[in-house]
Amino acid sequence: MIRQAYTTVSDAFELPRILRLGENLYAASFFLMKLLPAKFILDRARDHSLIGPGSTIIETTSGTFGLALAILCAEAGYKLIVVSDPAVDTPLKTRMEDLGTRVEIVREPAAVGGFQGARLERMKQLQSENPDHFWPSQYDNPHNPDAYAPLVEIVVECIGRFDFLVGTVGSGGSMCGTSNYARTIFPEIKAVGVDTFGSVLFGQPDQKRLLRGLGNSLMPKNLDHTIFDEVHWVSAQAAFTATRLLHRSYALFAGATSGAAFMVARWIAAQNPDKAVVCLLPDEGYRYIETVYSDEWLDQNGFSTRHMIESPTNVEHPFAARPEWARLDWNRRTLSEVLAVQEVTM
Amino acid sequence: MTSPIATPNTTAVGLADSTWLTIKKPDLRDWKAVGHGVCSAHHGEILQGMFEVNGKLHRALISVPFGHLISEARFECDENLKTVVVEPRNCVKAQAAAELTLRKCGRKHGGYLTLSSNVPARIGLGSSTADVVATIEATADRCGVDLSTEEVAEFAVAAEIASDGSMFGNRAVLFAQRDGFVLEYFGGQYPHLYIVGFNTDPNGWGVDTLAFPPATYTVKEIKSFQMLRALMRRAIEDRSAALLGRVASCSARINNDHLKKKHFEELERLVEAVGAVGIQVAHSGPIAGIIFDPATAELGERVFETNARVAELYGTQTWCFEVGGRRRGLSK
Numbered sequence: 001m002i003r004q005a006y007t008t009v010s011d012a013f014e015l016p017r018i019l020r021l022g023e024n025l026y027a028a029s030f031f032l033m034k035l036l037p038a039k040f041i042l043d044r045a046r047d048h049s050l051i052g053p054g055s056t057i058i059e060t061t062s063g064t065f066g067l068a069l070a071i072l073c074a075e076a077g078y079k080l081i082v083v084s085d086p087a088v089d090t091p092l093k094t095r096m097e098d099l100g101t102r103v104e105i106v107r108e109p110a111a112v113g114g115f116q117g118a119r120l121e122r123m124k125q126l127q128s129e130n131p132d133h134f135w136p137s138q139y140d141n142p143h144n145p146d147a148y149a150p151l152v153e154i155v156v157e158c159i160g161r162f163d164f165l166v167g168t169v170g171s172g173g174s175m176c177g178t179s180n181y182a183r184t185i186f187p188e189i190k191a192v193g194v195d196t197f198g199s200v201l202f203g204q205p206d207q208k209r210l211l212r213g214l215g216n217s218l219m220p221k222n223l224d225h226t227i228f229d230e231v232h233w234v235s236a237q238a239a240f241t242a243t244r245l246l247h248r249s250y251a252l253f254a255g256a257t258s259g260a261a262f263m264v265a266r267w268i269a270a271q272n273p274d275k276a277v278v279c280l281l282p283d284e285g286y287r288y289i290e291t292v293y294s295d296e297w298l299d300q301n302g303f304s305t306r307h308m309i310e311s312p313t314n315v316e317h318p319f320a321a322r323p324e325w326a327r328l329d330w331n332r333r334t335l336s337e338v339l340a341v342q343e344v345t346m
Numbered sequence: 347m348t349s350p351i352a353t354p355n356t357t358a359v360g361l362a363d364s365t366w367l368t369i370k371k372p373d374l375r376d377w378k379a380v381g382h383g384v385c386s387a388h389h390g391e392i393l394q395g396m397f398e399v400n401g402k403l404h405r406a407l408i409s410v411p412f413g414h415l416i417s418e419a420r421f422e423c424d425e426n427l428k429t430v431v432v433e434p435r436n437c438v439k440a441q442a443a444a445e446l447t448l449r450k451c452g453r454k455h456g457g458y459l460t461l462s463s464n465v466p467a468r469i470g471l472g473s474s475t476a477d478v479v480a481t482i483e484a485t486a487d488r489c490g491v492d493l494s495t496e497e498v499a500e501f502a503v504a505a506e507i508a509s510d511g512s513m514f515g516n517r518a519v520l521f522a523q524r525d526g527f528v529l530e531y532f533g534g535q536y537p538h539l540y541i542v543g544f545n546t547d548p549n550g551w552g553v554d555t556l557a558f559p560p561a562t563y564t565v566k567e568i569k570s571f572q573m574l575r576a577l578m579r580r581a582i583e584d585r586s587a588a589l590l591g592r593v594a595s596c597s598a599r600i601n602n603d604h605l606k607k608k609h610f611e612e613l614e615r616l617v618e619a620v621g622a623v624g625i626q627v628a629h630s631g632p633i634a635g636i637i638f639d640p641a642t643a644e645l646g647e648r649v650f651e652t653n654a655r656v657a658e659l660y661g662t663q664t665w666c667f668e669v670g671g672r673r674r675g676l677s678k
């Protein structure tokens with residue numbers, strides 16, 4: 001088909017590039033994956049007359065969903081307030097503010113739910129001050145997972161059939177949405193979720209986490225555990241190492257969650273040489289230039305990216321998962337089914 | 347070198363040593379007493395749904411070519427008639443198509459249209475479109491106008507409101523059946539397919555295409571159609587019967603929620619059980635087909651098994667045909 005000039009940046013940048021990284025390993029490499037759900041959510045809200053020019057959008061996020069909203073709101077002329085916490089990085093905050101977003105930082109964590117809880121509280125407050133607002137609610141809005149059909153579209157056009165889908169889980173939107181759409185065509189596809197230690201998503205107790213963008217302190221409605229065949233937990237150390245390897249081996253300059261997904265996908269591709277593996281790389285590396293890509297920062301924070309961890313430790317129960325890398329055969333079970341299995345201490 | 351002087355009614359023919367000869371083109375306007383047209387049926391669809399183009403939604407489909415059944419049309423002008431007299435008399439869509447084509451060709455008179463067809467009506471094989479397309483071609487042929495396939499498609503939709511993509515023969519296109527234009531040419535050829543067809547409602551009355559309202563698809567279904575369109579591109583590029591079978595099966599499943607086929611779930615299980623690659627259905631009739639990759643081992647046994655199961659489910663016989671690839675009887 002004939003290529004056309006794009007009329008908006010969000011249109012131009014919403015789809016990933018599909019890269020073949022190995023014989024049976026493919027990557028869907030995004031500039032900003034969250035453009036897909038942010039756009040789908042705002043478009044549906046506009047279709048239902050929930051928003052129009054000049055509307056106020058209020059969301060809590062310290063990640064890329066905020067940047068995606070900032071881009072779309074700048075394009076459409078919506079006001080945007082983003083409630084964030086001290087973990088929000090300067091590059092992200094700078095870009096959002098330059099796009100006209102009001103970024104509110106909460107300073108103290110809440111007793112339950114940590115900073116995420118505190119952000120929610122502050123957001124509720126702002127929402128009552130702006131009764132006409134719209135809340136995209138990426139964690140619970142079903143339009144988040146429903147936004148991922150165009151990803152499946154480009155993947156099947158480029159490679160046809162595939163067997164494994166590997167991606168990180170934060171809201172669950174990208175993995176649940178992509179798996180569900182892809183399985184309407186290829187029901188056999190195995191979904192592999194990548195989480196981090198100290199995230200409640202797949203049953204670990206909540207803890208402070210060094211690896212951001214994946215994992216969660218609260219359980220989002222958009223996470224449907226029963227789509228997953230395998231779950232992996234990776235540490236910041238392991239993910240950072242893989243992020244740098246991705247860059248050094250392929251010049252693929254991506255964020256830390258991309259590194260985490262790549263690490264797991266690379267291992268799965270090696271274990272299953274006759275199966276096609278697709279991993280999702282959600283964002284670019286610029287945000288991480290001062291951290292993951294800085295040897296000095298890594299050193300100061302006690303990380304070393306010299307040695308890639310080659311394989312995970314298998315566990316039967318989420319409580320048994322220990323750094324740097326653990327794997328559990330989830331087998332499309334619910335979280336309570338998985339937690340009900342007797343923990344075997346090793 | 348001197349160039350030939352070409353007047354609108356002459357054609358220049360180059361001979362070996364660049365001597366030129368000009369010949370007079372025959373006046374096509376009245377060179378034939380009778381115009382001829384022919385169009386084959388189709389066997390339902392591989393993909394049928396709603397697709398977005400530049401923010402606008404269009405209903406569109408990819409038909410399964412089915413060259414075994416055809417409609418043929420003969421058209422004669424009659425300066426004394428204002429309208430077209432059609433035989434058989436009930437072919438009113440074809441009559442409208444002939445009149446429309448005459449006007450498009452600048453003719454104010456009518457004529458005689460004779461159709462002969464072996465395409466059964468109302469079961470989703472595109473009998474009406476086959477008649478209409480053959481008619482348009484015959485009428486244009488009589489008028490000495492060489493229509494492009496795209497023009498035939500446009501006239502067909504203008505004459506019968508909704509047309510199948512039969513005019514494109516065995517070229518894979520995504521045809522907007524109510525807008526009369528092609529959304530996408532898939533290039534390449536169909537992969538080689540072996541299809542076992544049957545009627546899922548052999549004792550029923552069939553369907554009048556325009557009598558029931560077109561399906562209203564959900565946003566998610568429209569997104570799925572877009573994915574299937576993308577997979578179709580890959581299926582054609584790789585000449586993959588397996589991928590094409592997936593496109594057809596998914597489209598059939600979505601559409602089954604809007605127009606139910608009898609025992610559809612059993613058919614889906616049948617596909618698995620006999621090692622077929624997919625199932626395709628007609629959107630406007632009870633026709634369905636089980637798609638095989640002809641390269642599958644023991645194809646004969648699998649087809650035999652399919653026949654037996656179809657007979658059990660519907661109490662009816664099947665027919666087999668091939669699409670794309672290098673067909674039997676075609677020499678290398």
Ligand SMILES: Cc1ncc(COP(=O)(O)O)c(C=O)c1O
Nearest residue numbers: 063169170171172174213257282
């Ligand atoms: C950089 C990055 N990677 C991955 C994810 C996880 O994606 P999802 O929320 O679809 O589970 C996020 C979510 O915010 C993210 O910001």
